[in-house]
Amino acid sequence: LLETRELILRGELRRTLAIAAIKTVAVDGDDLILTADETYALNLGAARAARWKTKIETPPPTLAAKLGLGSGAAAYVIGELEDADLRAAVEGAQGADADAKICIAEIDSDAALSAVLETYARAGADRPLWIVHGKGPKAAFGDNAVRAVMRARGFIDSKSCAVSVDRSATRYAPR
Numbered sequence: 001l002l003e004t005r006e007l008i009l010r011g012e013l014r015r016t017l018a019i020a021a022i023k024t025v026a027v028d029g030d031d032l033i034l035t036a037d038e039t040y041a042l043n044l045g046a047a048r049a050a051r052w053k054t055k056i057e058t059p060p061p062t063l064a065a066k067l068g069l070g071s072g073a074a075a076y077v078i079g080e081l082e083d084a085d086l087r088a089a090v091e092g093a094q095g096a097d098a099d100a101k102i103c104i105a106e107i108d109s110d111a112a113l114s115a116v117l118e119t120y121a122r123a124g125a126d127r128p129l130w131i132v133h134g135k136g137p138k139a140a141f142g143d144n145a146v147r148a149v150m151r152a153r154g155f156i157d158s159k160s161c162a163v164s165v166d167r168s169a170t171r172y173a174p175r
Contacts, residue, residue: 002052004060009040025056063089066161067130067169068102076100078119079112085164086132106132106167109141113149128171129155135168143168 001008007022009015017036024035032042032049034056044052063085069075074095081087083106090104103123105116113131120129131150134142147157147170155172163169 002055007034007056009042013040015040019056022056025053027053063161063163064093067104068128069093073101074099076103076123078103078105078116078123079107081106081132083132083164083167086167086169089163100127102128102130102171104130104132104169107141107146108134110145110149113141113146117153125174128158128173130169130171132163132167132169135162135166139166143170146170 001010005019007017007019009017017034017040021036022034024033026033027046027049028041030043030045030049032044032052034040034042042049042052064070067075067089069089073093075090075093076096076099077090077094081090081104086104086106103120105120107113107116116129116131131146133146134140136142143160150157150170150172154175156175157170157172159171161169
């Protein structure tokens with residue numbers, strides 16, 4: 001099983017290999033040959049072996065890329081960004097409201113979300129809005145709470161991504 005950050009071997013040989021720990025990867029006929037702590041030969045068939053090789057060799061997208069901040073795209077940040085990974089992703093891409101392709105806000109409560117939506121409405125509300133919120137069932141104000149408020153206010157969610165261990169982002173747009 002090839003996941004984003006690890007390769008899970010099941011069957012007679014049970015291992016979990018971090019993608020970052022894989023030193024070499026090659027295709028030999030139907031086999032994918034990996035070197036990590038040991039050398040592994042996985043008989044996947046030529047086509048699947050080639051796809052897996054490409055996936056293993058391709059680094060995951062950066063947070064900035066996930067948020068659509070590549071190619072000089074500017075982001076209008078509403079409020080303060082507390083998450084260090086998020087601040088780093090947005091660094092150099094912050095722009096004035098008029099120049100922004102997207103808006104980004106980090107929230108932790110219903111009141112904070114309401115304040116963001118007021119600012120967003122004053123800013124023209126014609127571009128996607130990324131709401132960064134708590135992740136998982138223990139989050140004080142997480143995905144389900146945010147989605148309920150946003151849908152009640154006429155927004156639709158179209159994409160989500162991990163920001164950090166305890167934060168996620170969901171992209172919304174007005175209907």
